[in-house]
Amino acid sequence: MFSLSVNDHVMIAHSLPHEFFGPAQALHGATLAVEVTFTREELDEHRVVLDIGEALALLDEALTPLRYTNLDEHPDFAGRLSTSEAIAEYIGTDLSTSLADRPEIGITVHLRENPRAAVSYTVANRP
Numbered sequence: 001m002f003s004l005s006v007n008d009h010v011m012i013a014h015s016l017p018h019e020f021f022g023p024a025q026a027l028h029g030a031t032l033a034v035e036v037t038f039t040r041e042e043l044d045e046h047r048v049v050l051d052i053g054e055a056l057a058l059l060d061e062a063l064t065p066l067r068y069t070n071l072d073e074h075p076d077f078a079g080r081l082s083t084s085e086a087i088a089e090y091i092g093t094d095l096s097t098s099l100a101d102r103p104e105i106g107i108t109v110h111l112r113e114n115p116r117a118a119v120s121y122t123v124a125n126r127p
């Protein structure tokens, strides 16, 4: 199995309006560090998992709709808690759509919420 990882970050604001989240029910900001790992069982005809430039561009495209937004007002999170897990799923789903022509590529999104906590999401039905 081969893998390629690229990273970026995104600044957002959001609230988590449920008592489960304690003080995070209030509006707060976060700079999320995002790393995506693409995997392939075998290399492609260019002997790569995915071109690094394309991988960076795909990640940038996935993050652009989130940059500097208040997720409480973002239509894709309407009525849904914008936890780090949900944001990782959103990014993974976007990347999976962009790579619909290459279902042989696995996608895992690793999202660091703060120096002590991170989540990850692996897109289903890919290797």
Ligand SMILES: Nc1nc2c(c(=O)[nH]1)N=C([C@H](O)[C@H](O)COP(=O)(O)OP(=O)(O)OP(=O)(O)O)CN2
Pocket (backbone or CB within 6 Å): 016, 021, 022, 023, 024, 082, 083, 084, 085, 113
């Ligand atoms: N599994 C998750 N748990 C929490 C998330 C999340 O995205 N996924 N997010 C938050 C808050 O947005 C924030 O990042 C942390 O808020 P905080 O109040 O500091 O939460 P803690 O759980 O660390 O501490 P408390 O003891 O609950 O105050 C929270 N959780």
